[in-house]
Amino acid sequence: MNWCSRGIRNAFRNLTRTFSLIIILGLSIGLSLAMFISHQAVTQKINNVKGSVDNTISIFPAGLRGFAGGGTPLTQSQLKSVSALPHVVQLNETLSDRLTSSDTNLQSAVSAGFLGRRFAGNGFGGNVKFTPPVTVNGTTSPTDLAVSAATTGGGSFSLLSGTVFSGTSNSNVALVGTGLASKNNLKVGSTFTAYGSNISVVGIFSSGTRFGDNQVVMPLLTLQRLSGETGDVTAATAYVDSVTNLASVTNKIKAVLGSAADITNSQQQAQNAISSLQSIQTISLYSLIGAVVAGAIIILMTMVMIVRERRREIGVIKAIGSSNLRISGQFMAEAVTLTIAASVIGILIGAVAANPITNMLVSNSNSSNSSAAANPGGGVFRQRRFSGAFGGLHHSFANIHAVVGYGIIGYGLLAAIIIALIGSSVSSYFIAKIRPAEVMRVE
C-alpha cells in the first residue's frame, strides 16, 4: 500500500461522513454541470441568432418607399460596391412597377373597394372608377419576398406549382401570385402580355396575403429590359453574416451610397432578441461560478477539517520518516477520490437537471420580456415591433436544448479534479505546520 492507495482508502474511512459529503458535493457538481450545459446551449443559440435573425439592411432610393414618395432609382453598378463589402453575404435587388390596363392584359384580383377608391381619389386625380393595378417585381431572388415588402407586403414564398426561374435570367418568364392566376385563368405554361411582350408563366406561388398574391414576379434583368429601365433598382436587401456586424456594415453602405439611398437595419430587434438570451447566459455563468466556488469551498473545508482531526496521525507519520509532500499527496488522493465519487452523482444530476434548468431560465426570461413588451410605452408602431421581436425570440427559445456530451462530462470531471486538488492543497499548508513533536505529548 502506498500513499495513493492509503488516500483512496481513507476516503471511505468514515462511511456516514463520506456518504454525506459525496451527496452535498455531488449536488454542487451537478448544479455546476447543469449551469455549464445551460450556458453552452444558450451561447450556441446566441451565435445562431446572431447568424440568422434579422441581420438584414434595407436599401431604398432616397425619398422612395414602395410606390410612395419619389426620387431617383439606384443602379446595379452602385449596388455592386455594396455586395463587395466585407460581411455582406448576399444582396437581393428588386425593381418594382405597376401594370395598368394599357401595359398588360391581366386583370387585378384585388377590387378597389372603399379604401382603393379613396387612395385613388387622392393619388390618381380623383379617378373614382379606379381599378388597382397589378404589381410587378423584377428580382434577383424570386423566393425572397422580403426584398419587395415595401410594394407587396412581403410574406412567405410558397410555390404551388411549376418552377422558380433563375435570379440571373433575362427570359420572358414570370411567377404569378395565386390570386392573380385564378382571376386570369393562368396555369403553368400559360402566357400573358406585359409591356407589349408575351410572358410565360413558369410557376404559381402564394405569399400568404391577398395583396401579395396579386403580383407578378419576373427576373430583374427581364423587367429592366421590358420597362426600359436598364440597370435600375427600387429596393435592395443586404444580408450580413452576423448581427454583430450589422451596425458597421450599415455605416459602410451609407458611406458608399451617400445621400442617394435611405438605409435602415433591424439592429434594434436583433439586439432585443440577443440581450434577452444574454441575460440567461449571464445568469447561467454566475450560477456556474457560484456552484463551482461552493464545491471548492465544500472540499476545501472538508479537507481542512479532516487534517485537523488527524493531526496526531499526521504527526506520527512524520515522526516515522514521511515527508510533507508524501502526506499531502495522500490527502490529495483522498480529496480526488471523494470528488470523483461525487462527480458520478453530479454528472447524473447535471444530465437530468440541465434541460429543466435551461427551460426554467428561458421561460422566466421570456415571460418577463413578454410583460415588458406588452406595454413598451412607445405607441402602436413600437409595440408591433417588439411583439414581432419577442415572437421570434420565443421561437428561438423554444429551440434551446441542452445536450450532455462526453466532452462536457470530461470537462466536468477535469474541473472537479482541479477543484479537489486546489481544495486539498490548502490542507497541505496545515499539514506542513504540524510539528511531529506534538505526538510525543500524551493526551
Add this chain to the structure above:
Amino acid sequence: MLKVTDLKRHFKSGDSIVAAVDGVSLKIPDGQFVSIIGQSGSGKTSLLSLLGALDKPTSGSIEVDNQDITRVSGRELNRYRAKTVGFVFQSYNLVPNLTALENVMLPMEFLGLPKKLRLERARQLLEEVGLSADQMHRKPGKLSGGQQQRVAIARALANKPKYILADEPTGNLDSETGKLIFNLLHDLSKKEKTTIITVTHDLKIAGKTDTSFKLKDGKLAKGTDR
C-alpha cells in the same frame, strides 16, 4: 555514539520563557539500554523529541556518528527519522485505518523498499514480537494495549534503526504486560544491537537498564552507569 552537547530547548509561555531542556550534555555509547527518569515536567519527553529530530533545539548540538542532526536539511531529517531512529510511544500511536501488518510496513515505504520485501520483513518482525497471523491483519482498534505496543515496537524496528527512542513504553500497560514489553525491548536491543533510550517513571525498569540519566527542571541531575 550519540553525543549531546549543551542542548537547550526554550520556548515562550505567556510572558515567561520556559526552559524545557536547559544545557544537557551526555554521551551514549552504541548498543546500550539507557533510561531517562525524572518527575513530570522535568523535560524528559522534550529531550527525547530533540534526540529524535522531532523538534528543533534552541541551541546546542546532537551528534550521531559525528553528524550534527540539528544542522541538517528537512529531507535529511526525514531520512534520519525513517532510518536512524525508531519511536515507541506511550499511547502506541498506530495509524488506526491500517492493519498491524500495514503499520509495520509504513516506515519501510518511506525508504523506498519494494512491497514484497516490506511484507516479508513486517511479517517476520510481528512474529518476533509475538503476534499471531490472525492478529497481524487486525486494525489497532481490534488489538489489546499490549498487542498494540508490540506492533509499535515492530514498527520502530522496521528499518533496522540504530536507536530506538521509547517514551513511557509501558505507561499505559498493566504491570505484567509492561514487564513483558520491557523484556521484549531488552531482548531486541541485545539481539539487534540497537541502542535503546527510554523515558520512564518506573524506577524498577530504570534499575534494569545499562545507564540511567535523571533530569530535573530541564537539567541533567546525574547519570548512573551499571
